[in-house]
Amino acid sequence: MKKTIRDYDLNNKKVIIRVDFNVPIKDGVITDDNRIKESLETINYAINNNAKVILLSHLGRVKTEEDKVKNTLLPVSRRLSELLGKEVTFINKTRGIEVENIINNMNPKDVVLLENTRYEDLDGEKESKNDLELGKYWASLGDIYINDAFGTSHRSHASNVGIASILPNGIGFLIEKELANLSVIDNPERPFNVILGGSKVSDKIGVIKNLVLKADHILIGGGMAFTFLKAAGLPIGKSLLDADNIEFCKEMLEEYPDKIILPIDVVCAKEINDEVYRICFINDIKDDEMGLDIGSASVKVFKDILLDSKVVVWNGPVGMFEEEKYANGTKELCNILANLDATTIIGGGDTASAAINFGYQNSFTHISTGGGASLELLEGKELPGIKVIMDK
Ligand code: AMP
Numbered sequence: 156m157k158k159t160i161r162d163y164d165l166n167n168k169k170v171i172i173r174v175d176f177n178v179p180i181k182d183g184v185i186t187d188d189n190r191i192k193e194s195l196e197t198i199n200y201a202i203n204n205n206a207k208v209i210l211l212s213h214l215g216r217v218k219t220e221e222d223k224v225k226n227t228l229l230p231v232s233r234r235l236s237e238l239l240g241k242e243v244t245f246i247n248k249t250r251g252i253e254v255e256n257i258i259n260n261m262n263p264k265d266v267v268l269l270e271n272t273r274y275e276d277l278d279g280e281k282e283s284k285n286d287l288e289l290g291k292y293w294a295s296l297g298d299i300y301i302n303d304a305f306g307t308s309h310r311s312h313a314s315n316v317g318i319a320s321i322l323p324n325g326i327g328f329l330i331e332k333e334l335a336n337l338s339v340i341d342n343p344e345r346p347f348n349v350i351l352g353g354s355k356v357s358d359k360i361g362v363i364k365n366l367v368l369k370a371d372h373i374l375i376g377g378g379m380a381f382t383f384l385k386a387a388g389l390p391i392g393k394s395l396l397d398a399d400n401i402e403f404c405k406e407m408l409e410e411y412p413d414k415i416i417l418p419i420d421v422v423c424a425k426e427i428n429d430e431v432y433r434i435c436f437i438n439d440i441k442d443d444e445m446g447l448d449i450g451s452a453s454v455k456v457f458k459d460i461l462l463d464s465k466v467v468v469w470n471g472p473v474g475m476f477e478e479e480k481y482a483n484g485t486k487e488l489c490n491i492l493a494n495l496d497a498t499t500i501i502g503g504g505d506t507a508s509a510a511i512n513f514g515y516q517n518s519f520t521h522i523s524t525g526g527g528a529s530l531e532l533l534e535g536k537e538l539p540g541i542k543v544i545m546d547k
Contacts, residue, residue, distance in 0.1 A: 156546065156547045157325065157326050157331075157334075157541065157544045157545070157546060157547070158324065158325035158326070158544060158545045158546070158547050159325045159326050159327070159328075159331055160197060160200060160201065160301050160325050160326070160327050160328070161200075161325075162325055162547065163299050163323070163325060164204075165201055165204040165205060165206035165299065166204065166205045166206070166263070167205060167206075167207070167263050168206055168207065168297075168298040168299050169206075169207045169209060169258065169261070169296065169297040169298045169299075170201050170206040170207065170208055170209065170297060170298065170299045170300075170301060171209045171210075171211060171293065171294075171296065171297035171299070171300045171301070171318060171322070172194075172197060172198065172201060172208060172209070172210055172211070172301045172303055172327060173211050173212070173300070173301070173302050173303060173304045173307075173314050173315050173318070174194040174197070174198070174210055174211070174212045174303050174304055174327075175190050175193075175194065175212060175303070175304035175305065175306040175307060175329075175524070175525075176190060176191055176194070176210075176212035176213075176214060176228060176231045176235075177190065177212065177213055177214050177215065177306065177307075178190050178191060178214070178231065180214075180225075180226075180230055180231075183230055184230070185230055185231065185234055188234055188238075189524075190306075190524065191231060191234055191235055191238060192238065193329050193524055194303060194327075194329065195238060195239065196327075196328040196329070197301065197303045197327035197328045197329060198210070198235075198239065198266065199239070200327075200328065201301075202239070202241075202264050202266065205263040205264060206263065206264075206299075207258075207261040207262070207263055207264075207265055208264075208265065208266040208267070209258060209261075209267055209269070209296060209297055210235075210266065210267065210268040210269070211269055211272055211293065211314050211318075212228060212231070212268075212271070212272065212304065212314075213271055213272045213273045213282065213307065213312075213314070214226045214227075214228055214231070214271045214273070215271075215273070216273060216276070217271065217273040217274055217276050217277055218276070218277070219277075220277070222277075223271075223274055223277070226271050226273070227247070227270065227271060228245065228268060228269075228270055228271050229245055229247070231268070232245035232268045235266075235268065239266065241264075241266065242266070243266045243267070243268055244257060244265065244266065244267040244268070245267075245268050245270075246267060246268070246269050246270065247270050248269070248270055249269055249270050249271070249272060249274050249275050250275075250289075250292055250293075254269060254296070255296070258296050258297075272312070272313070272314040275289055275313070281313060282312055282313045282314060283310070283312055284313075285311050285312055285313050285316055285317050286313050286317070287317070289313040289317060290313040290314075290316070290317020290318050290320065290321065291317075291321060293313065293314065293317065293318050294317070294318045294321035294322045297318075297322060298322070298323075299322060299323050299324065299325075300318045300319050300321075300322040300323070300324040300325075301324065301325055301326065301327050302315050302319060302324065302325075302326055302327065302330060302540055302541070302544060303326065303327025303328070303329045303330055304330075304540070305329055305330045305333045305523075305524055305525040305528055306503070306524055306525040306526070306527075306528055307525075307528070307540060308330065308525065308528045308538040308539070308540030308541050309525075309527050309528040309531045309536075309538045309539070309540070310539065310540065311539040311540070312540075315539075315540035315543070316539050316540060316543045319540075319543040319544060320543060323545070324543070324544050324545055325544060325545070326541065326544055329524065330541065332521070333521075333523060333524065333525065333528075333529070333532075334532075334541070336500055336520065336521035336523070337500065337521075337523065337529060337532045337533070338532075339466055339468070339498055339500060340365075340366065340369055340466075340468060340533065343369065343370075343465070343466040344465035344466055344498070345371060345465055345466075346371040346372070346463055346464050346465060346466075347369065347370050347371055347464070347465065347466040347467075347468075348370060348371055348372045348373075348374065348460060348461055348464045348466070348467050348468075349366050349370045349372070349373045349374065349467070349468050349469070349470075350373075350374045350375075350376065350457070350461075350467065350468070350469040350470070350471075350473070350488060351363065351373060351374070351375050351376075351377070351379065351469075351470055351471050352375070352376040352377025352378075352379065352380070352470070352471030352472050352473040352474075352485075352506075353377045353378065353379060353470070353471025353472060353505065353506075354377065354378040354379065354395060354471075355378065355379060355395075355397050356379045356382045356383075356397040356400040356403065356404060357397055357399065357400055358530070359379060359470070359471065359530075360400065360403060361530075361531075361534035361535075361536070362470065362530060362533045362534050363407060364534075365533065365534050365535040366468070366533065367407065367411055367414060367415070370414070370468075371414070372414055372415075372416055372460050373411075373414060373415050373416065374416045374457045374460065374461075375415060375416065375417055375418075376418055376449045376453070376457075376471075376472075376473025376474065376484060376488075377471050377472055377473050377474065378394070378395035378475075379395070379397065379471070380417055380418050380421075380446070380449070380473075381394035381395050381396055381446055382395075382396055382397045382398075382400055382401055382404050383404045383407075383408065383415070383417050384417060384418075384437055385401055385404075386401045386402075386404035386405040386408060387404075387408055387417065389437055389438055389440075390438070390440050390441075390442070391440055391446065392423070392440040392441055392442050392443060392444040392445055392446070393442075393443065393444065393445040394421075394423075394440065394444075394445045394446040395445070416456065416457070416460060417437070418437060418446075418449040418450065418453035418456075418473075419436060419437055419450075419452050419453050419456055420434055420435060420436050420437060420449070420450030420451070420452040420453050421434070421435065421437060421440065421446035421447070421448065421449060421450050421453070422434050422446070422447055422448040422449070422450055422474065422480070422481055422483070422484075423435060423440055423441075423444040423445055423446045423447060424444065424445065424447060424480075425443050425444055425445075427445075427447065427475070427478065432447070432480055432481075434450040434451065435450075436452075447474055447475045447478070447480075447481040448473065448474025448475065448476075448480075448481035448482070448483060448484045448485075449473045449474060449484035450484075451483075451487075453484070454483075454484055454487045454488070454491075457488065457491070458487075458491050461491055461492070461495065462491075462495070464495060464497045465497050465498065466497060466498045466499075466500075467492055467495065467497055467498070467499050467500070468500045468502070468533065469488070469492065469499070469500070469501050469502060469506055470501075470502030470506055470529070470530065470533060471502070471505065471506055472485045472505050472506055472509045473485050473488060476505075476509045482509075482513075485509050485513070486513050489509070489510050489513050489515045489518070490515075492518070492519060493515055493518035493519065498520045499518075499519040499520045499521075500519070500520060500521050500523070501519050501521065501522040501523065502523050502526070502529045502530065502533065503522075503523040503524055503525045503526040503527075503528070503529045503530075504526025504527075504529075504530075505526070507522045507523060507524070507526075510522060
């Protein structure tokens with residue numbers, strides 16, 4: 156068990172919290188403030204326990220001076236202030252005398268937010284390459300370090316691993332919740348079924364290898380299904396193909412023929428933007444067609460398997476859900492899972508956005524906030540940003 160924010164006396168302490176404020180911003184306006192909201196529990200806990208709260212976050216990538224202007228955390232500090240109902244002091248720097256003076260003059264319950272940690276990437280990628288001096292410098296600003304940025308925990312950066320290697324540390328409520336939910340795969344109630352989709356097999360090889368040993372079934376949809384179908388000797392026309400991984404898919408199908416379940420029909424079209432599309436069985440995709448969603452017969456096959464599940468983990472949309480025409484499979488699966496009497500865990504990234512966009516925000520046991528980080532946990536990997544945190 157990792158130490159958490161609750162394991163420390165925060166009274167009058169300078170507590171550095173690494174949050175994930177990497178929110179979409181268009182023309183200076185935040186278009187989705189969910190990540191800020193997800194951070195409030197930990198920040199409010201620190202405030203209520205009389206800490207001096209120092210917040211660090213990245214926002215986008217910073218490779219040029221223009222990226223700095225685009226990726227300032229200023230709009231985030233304003234929104235955070237509204238959500239907290241109190242003043243947030245924004246320091247438009249990541250280091251220096253002004254940062255130090257403001258922090259040294261903080262009172263308990265004060266909140267400061269430093270500028271985007273990735274401003275430090277402009278000069279030698281110090282943040283992203285976990286520069287030792289930078290980690291040391293940020294650590295010198297606080298007494299305790301709390302990591303609550305689940306979305307970057309699979310990276311070893313100065314603002315997570317760097318600082319945590321120096322200060323007494325713990326995880327915040329958001330990471331605690333992610334770990335509690337995603338660890339369901341360690342010892343799942345059965346039947347335990349997994350749905351995998353998304354575009355490429357290559358992104359999911361680690362997950363397949365790990366979960367095929369634990370799950371009762373792996374239902375495969377999305378673009379990645381076509382590499383499996385090709386490996387099974389079926390015609391896939393112009394559908395997405397991950398040619399380098401046909402052999403891997405063949406091996407999986409040979410070794411786990413009853414565990415890996417492929418679609419039996421697909422929605423296909425000649426071009427993505429064509430008005431005309433049709434549903435066909437998977438042995439009938441023409442050379443000039445591509446499969447863009449699973450069909451209704453496949454949904455039925457998946458549903459029959461899912462119905463008695465005790466645990467379902469889902470990562471990757473089963474169709475090109477951004478297009479209304481090809482969103483049906485993903486929507487149907489949302490609906491099936493929402494009505495199961497089971498623990499339902501939705502991976503971050505595209506699967507989370509699809510589920511939320513289709514109105515299922517509150518319909519599952521857990522929707523992960525981290526795409527890459529949740530994938531790596533499903534691969535059975537330890538995340539560096541969490542590994543570095545002290546055990547209880
Ligand atoms: P990933 O980032 O690997 O999770 O993949 C998500 C993307 O896969 C989404 O943008 C979907 O549009 C895309 N996708 C899902 N199914 C298909 C498909 N059959 N053909 C092409 N792209 C797909």
